[in-house]
Structures are given as C-alpha cells and as structure tokens.
Amino acid sequence: MNETLEILVEVNHVWKSYGKIIANEDVTLNIRKGEIVGLLGPNGAGKTTLVKQIYGELHPSQGEIKVLGGKPTDGKIKRMMGVVPQEVTPYGELSVYDNLYFMAKIKGVDKPTAIKNVEDVIEKLNLKDRRKTFARDLSGGLRRRLLIGMALVNSPKLLILDEPTTGLDPEARREVWFLLKSLRDSGIGVLLTTHYLDEAERLSDRIYFVNRKVIAQGTPMEIKRKFSLYYEVTDITSGKVYYVKEDEVKDFVSKLEGKFEVRLPSLEEIYLKVMGNDS
Numbered sequence: 001m002n003e004t005l006e007i008l009v010e011v012n013h014v015w016k017s018y019g020k021i022i023a024n025e026d027v028t029l030n031i032r033k034g035e036i037v038g039l040l041g042p043n044g045a046g047k048t049t050l051v052k053q054i055y056g057e058l059h060p061s062q063g064e065i066k067v068l069g070g071k072p073t074d075g076k077i078k079r080m081m082g083v084v085p086q087e088v089t090p091y092g093e094l095s096v097y098d099n100l101y102f103m104a105k106i107k108g109v110d111k112p113t114a115i116k117n118v119e120d121v122i123e124k125l126n127l128k129d130r131r132k133t134f135a136r137d138l139s140g141g142l143r144r145r146l147l148i149g150m151a152l153v154n155s156p157k158l159l160i161l162d163e164p165t166t167g168l169d170p171e172a173r174r175e176v177w178f179l180l181k182s183l184r185d186s187g188i189g190v191l192l193t194t195h196y197l198d199e200a201e202r203l204s205d206r207i208y209f210v211n212r213k214v215i216a217q218g219t220p221m222e223i224k225r226k227f228s229l230y231y232e233v234t235d236i237t238s239g240k241v242y243y244v245k246e247d248e249v250k251d252f253v254s255k256l257e258g259k260f261e262v263r264l265p266s267l268e269e270i271y272l273k274v275m276g277n278d279s
C-alpha cells in the first residue's frame with residue numbers, strides 16, 4: 001500500500017499563554033506531505049496563535065514544534081515554508097508581478113530561480129492577464145490569489161494559510177479550495193485555519209477541531225461520527241423533523257408511513273453542540 005507518509009510538522013504538547021490568557025492548551029498535532037489539514041474552531045480558539053508558532057513568529061510557552069525536520073524559527077526552515085497570515089494584503093502600489101518577484105527576493109531566492117518561479121506561479125494561478133495590474137486594483141478574490149502566489153514563490157514544501165477564504169464571495173472561495181487541492185495533489189502539505197465548517201469539511205483530509213485545546217481530530221467523516229449521537233429524520237409526508245438516537249433509527253422509521261429521509265447532522269450542528277458544552 002502507501003509508503004510511509006512524510007511528516008512535515010510535529011506539534012508536541014504545546015502551551016501558549018498571553019499573561020493569564022491560555023490560547024493553546026497542550027496541543028499535539030501533525031501534518032504530512034500531500035495532505036490538507038484543517039484547524040477548525042471559533043474566533044478566539046487559538047488558531048492564529050498556534051499557526052504563528054508553527055511558522056516561527058511566536059515561541060511556545062511550553063512544548064515543542066518541529067517543522068521540516070528543524071526549528072520553525074530557523075531562517076533555513078522558514079525559507080522552506082509558504083505563509084499567508086491572517087489579515088495581510090499585497091503591496092497596493094506594486095504590480096502583481098512585482099509583488100511576486102519582491103517576495104521571492106525577500107525569501108532569499110536567487111534571481112534566476114525567482115524569475116522562473118514567478119512565471120510558474122503566474123501560470124499556475126492564472127494571473128497572466130493581471131501581471132501588470134497594481135495590487136490595489138484587484139478584486140478581493142484575485143488579491144487573495146496573489147497572496148497565495150506570494151507564499152508559493154519559494155517553492156515551499158509546506159503552505160500555511162490563516163483563514164484563507166474569510167471575506168471572499170462563494171465563487172472566490174471555491175477557487176481557493178480548488179487551488180489548494182491542486183497544490184496538495186502536487187505533494188505540498190497544507191495547513192489552514194478556518195471557522196467555516198463547510199470549508200473544513202470539504203477541503204480537509206483531516207481536521208483538528210480546536211477550542212484552546214484539541215477537542216477532536218480525524219477525517220471529516222470521523223469527526224461527524226464521533227459527535228453525531230443523533231440522526232435527523234425528516235418525515236416528508238408531514239414535513240416533521242425528528243432527532244433520533246443512532247440505534248433507534250431503524251425502529252423509528254419502520255413506524256413512519258410514506259416517504260422519509262435520514263441524514264447525519266451537519267458539522268455545523270455538531271460544532272454548535274460541542275462548543276456549547278466545552279467552551
């Protein structure tokens with residue numbers, strides 16, 4: 001079957017506090033080559049704090065983080081990552097091309113490689129028609145695409161995106177999902193944070209569900225299973241909706257006359273349930 005998957009990120013029992021506020025509590029997780037890992041949690045759950053430690057901008061208060069075999073604060077390791085932080089924008093007064101090129105230079109890519117990588121990114125991200133456009137004149141979706149491009153100019157092995165689709169319209173969100181999947185398929189490890197359930201569910205190969213600490217982890221399906229104590233049964237004839245315990249569904253529907261529909265609750269419903277109990 002599969003060869004052993006390469007581990008890109010190891011987070012081991014990490015705690016991070018700001019004074020009295022504990023943002024991350026004993027977090028352990030990993031990311032492998034060629035997978036998209038979603039860090040899902042509500043605002044204030046500690047997602048940004050955690051990813052900042054993974055890309056070497058913050059130090060853990062306790063615990064250990066290993067990225068690409070080294071310390072995330074090491075310049076050499078940093079240059080092998082691509083990062084799209086929360087709430088950044090490209091330089092409005094620079095063209096698409098120049099934003100990409102200068103980012104490559106900032107990341108220490110040599111000139112011939114920078115020129116080549118920028119062309120590759122422009123091609124892959126379909127920015128050809130926009131190469132001379134000032135970043136300030138781009139739509140929100142294109143601006144976000146450029147930011148992802150800027151994270152890719154050093155050919156990273158690991159891409160980290162903090163809320164990559166927040167504020168985008170549905171079409172632009174889908175574009176970002178499609179792009180991230182194609183990057184995953186090309187062998188890059190992707191870590192993204194999101195508070196969107198549908199995004200985590202559709203995009204991630206694995207999810208870590210966090211609210212200060214890791215509340216659950218697994219594939220979207222496993223997460224659903226773990227928390228779905230109830231099935232939603234809709235009696236189509238009467239239009240009534242029932243929440244029925246897993247082991248009672250069979251009995252329950254056998255008593256319904258006419259058409260019915262049974263489904264697992266959405267991650268949204270699960271999410272609300274868990275957050276309600278554990279925040």
Ligand SMILES: Nc1ncnc2c1ncn2[C@@H]1O[C@H](COP(=O)(O)OP(=O)(O)O)[C@@H](O)[C@H]1O
Binds near residue numbers: 018022045048050
């Ligand atoms: N620089 C900071 N100083 C003090 N508290 C902070 C700082 N950054 C974040 N926090 C707090 O840490 C918690 C986690 O924040 P954050 O990591 O930004 O969560 P998320 O990205 O999931 O919304 C929140 O309670 C937030 O207010």
Ligand SMILES: [Mg+2]
Binds near residue numbers: 047
């Ligand atoms: Mg955040």
